[in-house]
Amino acid sequence: MSGHDSKYFSTTKKGEIPELKEELNSQYKDKRKDAVKKVIAAMTVGKDVSSLFTDVVNCMQTENLELKKLVYLYLINYAKSQPDLAILAVNTFVKDSQDPNPLIRALAVRTMGCIRVDKITEYLCDPLQRCLKDDDPYVRKTAAICVAKLYDINAELVEDRGFLEALKDLISDNNPMVVANAVAALAEIQDSSTRPIFEITSHTLSKLLTALNECTEWGQVFILDSLSRYKAADAREAENIVERVTPRLQHANCAVVLSAVKIILLQMELITSTDVVRNLCKKMAPPLVTLLSAEPEIQYVALRNINLIVQKRPTILAHEIKVFFCKYNDPIYVKMEKLEIMIKLASDRNIDQVLLEFKEYATEVDVDFVRKAVRAIGRCAIKLERAAERCISVLLELIKIKVNYVVQEAIIVIKDIFRRYPNTYESIIATLCESLDTLDEPEAKASMIWIIGEYAERIDNADELLESFLETFPEEPALVQLQLLTATGKLFLEKPTEGPQQMIQAVLNNATVETDNPDLRDRAYIYWRLLSTDPEAAKDVVLAEKPVISDDSNQLDSSLLDDLLANISTLSSVYHKPPEAFVSRVKTAPRADDEEFADTAETGYSESPSQGVDGASPSSSAGTSSNVPVKQPAAPAAPAPMPDLLGDLMGMDNSIVPVDEPTAPSGPPLPVLLPSTTGQGLQISAQLVRRDGQIFYDISFDNGTQTVLDGFMIQFNKNTFGLAAGGALQVSPLQPGTSARTLLPMVAFQNLSPGAPSSLLQVAVKNNQQPVWYFNDKIPMHAFFGEDGKMERTSFLEAWKSLPDDNEFSKEFPSSVVSSIDATVEHLAASNVFFIAKRKNSNKDVLYMSAKIPRGIPFLIELTAAVGVPGVKCAVKTPNKEMVALFFEAMESLLK
Amino acid sequence: MISQFFVLSQRGDHIVFRDYRGEVPKGSAEIFFRKVKFWNDDEAEEAPPVFNVDGVNYIHVKVAGLFFVVTTMVNVSPSLLLELLQRIARVTKDYLGVLNEDSLRKNFILVYELLDEVIDFGYPQTTSTEVLKSYIFNEPIMVDAGRLPPLGPAAMFMQGTKRMPGTAVTKSVVATEPGGKKREEIFVDIIERISVTFSSSGYILTSEIDGTIQMKSYLTGNPEIRLALNEDLSIGRTASSSYDYRSSSGGGAVILDDCNFHESVHLDSFDIDRTLHLIPPDGEFAVMNYRITQEFKPPFRVTALIEEAGPSRAEVLLKIRADFSANVTANTIVVQMPVPSYTMRASFELEAGAVGQTTDFKEGSRRIEWNLKKIVGGSEHTLRAKLTFSQESHGNLTKEAGPVNMNFTIPMYNTSKLQVRYLQIAKKSKTYNPYRWVRYVTQANSYVARL
Incomplete structure (x- = not known):
């Protein structure tokens, strides 16, 4: 071949397409090849060359592999838009799949699998069957991946033709590449189904461990990641697995190392010998540190993972803090992560070294980094009581440099230090006050004002200091205004003299009359009322003792941490979010596989695994694709609180939320939350529902006004479950007298409200024509019951025993009636409360069930009732006592 | 798994784009580029x-000034x-010899095949x-490597010394040479990147070596190779030496x-005779990576002083001493020092008879820069700079300048x-x-002296 490929990009004087057409039909091979290259070149720059389809396909029958590959590349791109013509290629494909050359056989199956056209797919099955048993490993490994492709297009076909079994057979293949691809394909298929398809037994385990030593680095990652789902039976088996996996820590590929670390960490949970655990920790440290010598991008991933690992097992890297010191040339995203880990590893022993580093960072150039370094010093002070004084002296040193943003950041953290160690370090207030005039960031100002107010009695000129802020009170941001209000209040209570009285008068006046911020106004009114009626009570309220804070600002809660640790070396461990929070792929519906319950379950769910046809256009509506799975509803005997499953499935093509379907007029009427009398004619009814593993806000609007309403928007206040809208509210303009109903996808754990759990959900809805409407809803906890809440009988018993007795609660539901055990079981299963066992106790039936809410919080349930007699006793055991009240609320509503 | 792979130029042009699953909505490359370009609306942020x-996950690296990107919809291993x-x-570089926008465009069909x-x-x-x-049938089309700096650590062999065959590292592994016969050769490069932090008093705070033994083989027939390292090489610091290894070394x-x-x-x-x-497979690869925190002698001693010289003036003295033998020469040395943000001007005074040295005051990033073409082992060099400020300093010069x-x-x-x-x-x-x-x-990774 001569010349440059780029010459194919040059255009000609004649019409391009006709000229190419001519060349494609040339009698000379070389000319045809050149022409195809030109076509591909045009294709890659986005020109439409689909009109040449027939001519290009004609070049397909060639012995020349180079040319064949080019034609295939073209076919993959255009077959979708020309499905009728694509069929022309089928014969050649089928012929190629039997070619003596293994490369051509593999190429044919690989390409057919990429063409998502039904007619081609039909013809794929036979060649695929042959290729899965081909003599050549290159063909087999290509065929293995092709099964996953086919499953994505048509899952039913894969199951019917027995490809899953063939794939499982390949796990025993003698070629490690084939094993690795088979594992990858099975893992993917398993991911899109909740039925157990790929379960690792002790037999497959040993095969995989053997293949691990021989396959490519990428294959090793596939295998290790599948192994991480295996639960070892006992400590011995766990040790065994770890022993086989440990050599992977020496691999030059960081992905292999991290996947191995994941398995070792998981299996360590089962290992009881402290010696073994200590030894493993020692072995893991050097490879983890070595990850920090890789490219910065990999370092970033490693650091995010190490951040999780040190929270769980701080000993692993306790002596390695130096390796997390920032390098001069680290990218900013690496530096930020290193700081975070340094804080986590800081201890009384190394704090001097750490402070020296932080001090150095605090004088660097990058503003964000400097701020974070200053904050880090404060966090160390809060974390390490014995080092607090040293930290403060470093902060004071930094304040003296008088770099504005350093001073402000320092004041913010010093406020936290004061909260942590009350009445200990006030001597430095004088120094802080020197910088008063330079503060221009709201948070720093607010912090300084808080400090002045808190120590008003000990600062001689506190009134003067506060007064200097009061001049600009109306222009300050809300954060500062609130602090000013409280600080002036404190000042007045501490020094009830004339000056402070005038100040508080002025502030209260301003805050009640001239502001439109409801928070500020409310607080001002409360103070006012308190001060005018009962100054002693005001003292108790305003000067109340505050709880001591601790440094948990970046600490994850333990169940989330465990969840993330099980996801080490995945995106989830980089984002520090559970996979559900960012992966939108939906699994096929769960199948009840409990034997006692199998009969009813079988009729409840149809066989067809749910997977949309069209991966390319996920937002296309379901009605147009032919292979949309039709799932039968679980036929609830009692009227279920959920609308029927069929209706909502139609809107759920390929897991994407139906944003383009504004209405979903199905299901029973929703509870009215905003009556039309309150909403000036607009009535809003809504309810939280769970469908296919996702939570939606089923909301309906009735326009009883005389005008068209549009521009609907919705917002949720902070709540116990951190529920928030997962997308925009899709409501088309609403004509007078009409109504619209939509499913708003919700995300959980976004913006958690602190305090005791509550089912209160505060909602605000606005539109372009009316004022904002606020209303309250209740969060039914059963919307959070996960599809994964089913427990095995043995693990239920173990869990029950392992929980202390004071974690058990019970409650009577006097008005609930169980009319038939089966119907109740089925009804509860539809809401993800899973039946485990039952027994008779005199005339009563006792049912044992389990449910689970996100972050792995299980509920172990015992229901006692006599059939047909009102009154159900519900007992529950759960590690999370706070949630019990909400749980009973949910059960009572489910049993109504 | 991976949904798409693409390569973008620094300007955001598509150079290569391949969709493997058709599940990511259109325009992902544009979304990616905009996001990276305007991360946090602040150019300092990266x-x-x-x-x-x-819902689309973007994973990228920057190589040779190009963005290599994949997208995925599932929770995969980012590493x-x-x-x-x-x-x-x-x-790609093994195949094309050089990796840049030009070579990728000229060889796009080969790249897609790969x-x-x-x-x-x-x-x-x-x-x-x-x-x-x-499995690959296309032949690479070579681009002129002459003006283009090659990629990777081996690039450093291109500068200064004449001992290396200049074209070797930019030679394609698969292409036949114009002369017809392939030259039988193998390169083994021991590349060490060192990080040292000196305290203000010249004491070594941290030091580390990240080493790689890199190999690139052009041998036909893939013969077996034995590579022998120091016999007394040992691996793993013992637990007791983790803090006082300095004293135990030597x-x-x-x-x-x-x-x-x-x-x-x-x-x-390896355990017996190291x-x-x-x-060796064809192509460039790292035979071994290693990490050392054992004490070593830093090749350069750096001392820096900043002193007030009048109300809004300061004087900087930078001194470097090459602590290695005279038959070794370091090249392309750059010394940088951030100066207080209110510095307006800087004037420099090089040592007498200085050759191949340049100085600069970068106003935008407010730092002074000192470039030296080469430094011979055993020699010492100094630079004096006079800074003029727009205001009086806060008397904390050492905190506001450096490292x-x-x-x-x-x-x-x-x-x-x-x-x-x-x-x-x-x-x-x-x-x-x-x-x-x-x-x-040996290359500097992070070589820092604090003030």
């Missing part, structure tokens, strides 16, 4: 290599994707140039904290004393005597 926009991107860049073998349905298959050779033995190996390396006799056996950062390359010098004792190639015949290049180089 986008992290992994982020999520509207796998990052490694893969680096490897794709390396394989991508189809490297990734199938989003799953990485193989990234071994050796294995790929049997015996001369090289102690590695940790190391890892390429999968082609057999370690059967010899690595391997059949001093230094960049350099020292060919034929290795800091750790890790040596390749011999490189043996299994002989095919008596006349078979390929060229062997064993090259050492």
Whole structure:
């Protein structure tokens, strides 16, 4: 071949397409090849060359592999838009799949699998069957991946033709590449189904461990990641697995190392010998540190993972803090992560070294980094009581440099230090006050004002200091205004003299009359009322003792941490979010596989695994694709609180939320939350529902006004479950007298409200024509019951025993009636409360069930009732006592 | 798994784009580019290599000024994707000789052919140039490498010294030479990147060596190779020495904290005689990576002083001393020092008879820069700078200036004393005597002196 490929990009004087057409039909091979290259070149720059389809396909029958590959590349791109013509290629494909050359056989199956056209797919099955048993490993490994492709297009076909079994057979293949691809394909298929398809037994385990030593680095990652789902039976088996996996820590590929670390960490949970655990920790440290010598991008991933690992097992890297010191040339995203880990590893022993580093960072150039370094010093002070004084002296040193943003950041953290160690370090207030005039960031100002107010009695000129802020009170941001209000209040209570009285008068006046911020106004009114009626009570309220804070600002809660640790070396461990929070792929519906319950379950769910046809256009509506799975509803005997499953499935093509379907007029009427009398004619009814593993806000609007309403928007206040809208509210303009109903996808754990759990959900809805409407809803906890809440009988018993007795609660539901055990079981299963066992106790039936809410919080349930007699006793055991009240609320509503 | 792979130029043009799954909405490359370009609306900020926009996960690395990107919709291993991107860049470079926008565009058909073998349905298959050779049929079209700096650590051999065959590192592994016959040769590069932090009093706070033994083989027939390292090499600091290893060192033995190996390396006799056996696959790869925190002698001593010289003036004195033997020469030395933000002007005074030295005051990033073409071992160089401020200083000059950062390359010098004792190639015949290049180089990674 001569010349440059780029010459194919040059255009000609004649019409391009006709000229190419001519060349494609040339009698000379070389000319045809050149022409195809030109076509591909045009294709890659986005020109439409689909009109040449027939001519290009004609070049397909060639012995020349180079040319064949080019034609295939073209076919993959255009077959979708020309499905009728694509069929022309089928014969050649089928012929190629039997070619003596293994490369051509593999190429044919690989390409057919990429063409998502039904007619081609039909013809794929036979060649695929042959290729899965081909003599050549290159063909087999290509065929293995092709099964996953086919499953994505048509899952039913894969199951019917027995490809899953063939794939499982390949796990025993003698070629490690084939094993690795088979594992990858099975893992993917398993991911899109909740039925157990790929379960690792002790037999497959040993095969995989053997293949691990021989396959490519990428294959090793596939295998290790599948192994991480295996639960070892006992400590011995766990040790065994770890022993086989440990050599992977020496691999030059960081992905292999991290996947191995994941398995070792998981299996360590089962290992009881402290010696073994200590030894493993020692072995893991050097490879983890070595990850920090890789490219910065990999370092970033490693650091995010190490951040999780040190929270769980701080000993692993306790002596390695130096390796997390920032390098001069680290990218900013690496530096930020290193700081975070340094804080986590800081201890009384190394704090001097750490402070020296932080001090150095605090004088660097990058503003964000400097701020974070200053904050880090404060966090160390809060974390390490014995080092607090040293930290403060470093902060004071930094304040003296008088770099504005350093001073402000320092004041913010010093406020936290004061909260942590009350009445200990006030001597430095004088120094802080020197910088008063330079503060221009709201948070720093607010912090300084808080400090002045808190120590008003000990600062001689506190009134003067506060007064200097009061001049600009109306222009300050809300954060500062609130602090000013409280600080002036404190000042007045501490020094009830004339000056402070005038100040508080002025502030209260301003805050009640001239502001439109409801928070500020409310607080001002409360103070006012308190001060005018009962100054002693005001003292108790305003000067109340505050709880001591601790440094948990970046600490994850333990169940989330465990969840993330099980996801080490995945995106989830980089984002520090559970996979559900960012992966939108939906699994096929769960199948009840409990034997006692199998009969009813079988009729409840149809066989067809749910997977949309069209991966390319996920937002296309379901009605147009032919292979949309039709799932039968679980036929609830009692009227279920959920609308029927069929209706909502139609809107759920390929897991994407139906944003383009504004209405979903199905299901029973929703509870009215905003009556039309309150909403000036607009009535809003809504309810939280769970469908296919996702939570939606089923909301309906009735326009009883005389005008068209549009521009609907919705917002949720902070709540116990951190529920928030997962997308925009899709409501088309609403004509007078009409109504619209939509499913708003919700995300959980976004913006958690602190305090005791509550089912209160505060909602605000606005539109372009009316004022904002606020209303309250209740969060039914059963919307959070996960599809994964089913427990095995043995693990239920173990869990029950392992929980202390004071974690058990019970409650009577006097008005609930169980009319038939089966119907109740089925009804509860539809809401993800899973039946485990039952027994008779005199005339009563006792049912044992389990449910689970996100972050792995299980509920172990015992229901006692006599059939047909009102009154159900519900007992529950759960590690999370706070949630019990909400749980009973949910059960009572489910049993109504 | 991987949904799409693409390569974008610095301006955001598509150079290569391949969709493996058709599940990511259109326009992902544009979304990616906009996000990276305007991360946080602040140019000082840099986008992290992994982020999520509207449910699509973008994972990228920057190689040779190009963005190599993959997208995915599922919760996969990001380190796998990052490694893969680096490897794709390396394989492409093996094939094309040079990796840049021009060579990728000229060879786009070959690149697509490669991508189809490297990734199938989003799953990485193989990234071994050796294995790929049997499935790839397009021949690379060479671009003129002359004006283009080559990629990777081997690039440093191109500068200064004449001992290296200049074209070798930009030669395609698969293409036949214009002369017809391939030259039999193998390159083994011991590359050490060192990080040192000096305290203001000149005491070493942290020091670390990140080393790589890199190999690039152009040998036909893939003969077996034995690579012997220092016999007294030991691996792993003992627990007791983790804090006071400084005092225990000095015996001369090289102690590695940790190391890892390429999968082609057999370690059967490594524990006995520190010899690595391997059949090198074609293409460039790291035989071994290692990490050392054992004390070593830093090649340069750096001292920096800043002093007030009048109400709004200061004087800076920078001094570097080359602590290595006179037959070694360091090149492309850059010394940088941030100065107080209110610095208006800087005037420099080089030592008498200075050759090949330049100075600069970068106003935008408010730092002074001192470039030296080369430094011969044993020599010492100083620079004086006078700073003029727009205001009076706060009397905290040492906090507002510095730290001093230094960049350099020292060919034929290795800091750790890790040596390749011999490189043996299994002989095919008596006349078979390929060229062997064993090259050492030390580079600054983060070489910092605090004020």
